Amino acid sequence: GAVVSQHPSWVICKSGTSVKIECRSLDFQATTMFWYRQFPKQSLMLMATSNEGSKATYEQGVEKDKFLINHASLTLSTLTVTSAHPEDSSFYICSASGLGSGTGELFFGEGSRLTVL
């Protein structure tokens, strides 16, 4: 199946700093990428949908100024957590769909564990 890669897989940062997470589709053109967040023992919660070359669409309750999403190319989307605080600590997962990625299933990255001290 299609491959989606995330980097870094884990990151620890100090409160107040910004962290960037990359999501790449390795063997297909991702016209749409999705960013999810998962708290321990909870479901994946969609944060935002990004379409290549346009602004991201954020889900209700997600601060767009805090979680900056850029989808500048068909193979790369980035999520930047700005001025991170301990409550932002979570597991962030991206997924992608697009040309050649299949009829319905999304392909997910490996996830990025963010810990804010």
Add this chain to the structure above:
Amino acid sequence: DQQVKQNSPSLSVQEGRISILNCDYTNSMFDYFLWYKKYPAEGPTFLISISSIKDKNEDGRFTVFLNKSAKHLSLHIVPSQPGDSAVYFCAARAPKGAGGTSYGKLTFGQGTILTVHP
């Protein structure tokens, strides 16, 4: 509003037996349903899917059943193996412009932890 629900947080099954994971949904606009398997600290991996125009889809040991009238789907794993132990999420997709913001947007259930004992 939880549109996709997995009411069993956990399931324990003996190796070789059948595992049945259940999922209920409320949005009648969902047209595609998927099951994902997830290990801790990893992203979900796709298992099997079913279109709303079908009532069954089979792939090896995995079979998904869809009952549209009951808004219910289930994943059957038979025979279950210890390597199947993981968290299983069901997910549903609404067509673009029909309650979904874009093609591919999925709504996930809470997940069910499956443990298969040797």
